[in-house]
Amino acid sequence: MNQSYRLSSVEIATYAKVMSDPTRLLIIKLVSKKEYCVCQFVEMFEMSQPSISQHLKKLKSFGLVEETRRGQWRFYSLNTASDAIGIVHAIINHISDQDERYIELINKERPVDCG
Amino acid sequence: MNQSYRLSSVEIATYAKVMSDPTRLLIIKLVSKKEYCVCQFVEMFEMSQPSISQHLKKLKSFGLVEETRRGQWRFYSLNTASDAIGIVHAIINHISDQDERYIELINKERPVDCG
DNA sequence: TTTATATATAAGTAAATGGTTATATAAATG
């Protein structure tokens, strides 16, 4: 592992907490592959829009995701320039590819303009 | 990475939460090298004995540490047989060796019978 | 067998967390 990816124990604890919510953890796993807009998350997670927005706000405030506005939508993607990119990948790499919840989410995914 | 170390997203989120407290994270890093008794942690962390005991109880209840009783002391060590051993190592490997808090702890370490 | 030591547990509490409903904002569309 690249030494530059190592952080203080307080930072690691902080990032671990940010990723310790199952919704946020799966959002991170999803955006590590491609970008998603808020309405897609709302459909996939079957959660309220404010709840999703608040999770995204937390992920953004800790620098884990980036937001880009396009038309009426805001797209979120992994911030690969984050100091935490090392620990983020380390954690999501430990999620099984057969994770039931993740597979369910992917199956519910719809193109943006369908929402 | 060994596929057998992969867990569900809910499990990973759960273990991330257990390790998201700075005290517990550093306890895990310490016991990954050698065993410690409760009174050593109390001295090193300069925290109350009940607080340390409660953190250890949580780590033990999630299977991350093992307890062995010897005389009047209870020694805690990393449970290397844990399902979570992969994610545990992944996380603590991201803590810098120069972490200030960790170095402070090590400097305060005293042999058991000195307590 | 009393006393000291190491640790656990219980009960209480302030702060943080993650949801809810209601409302604000900002872009697209008629």
Added chain:
DNA sequence: CATTTATATAACCATTTACTTATATATAAA
């Protein structure tokens, strides 16, 4: 400009968290 759509934010609330103090337990030592 008025309305719809996508998203954010605010206010509220129940639950969880991590500490505190007080007490229980179990081993060691006197």
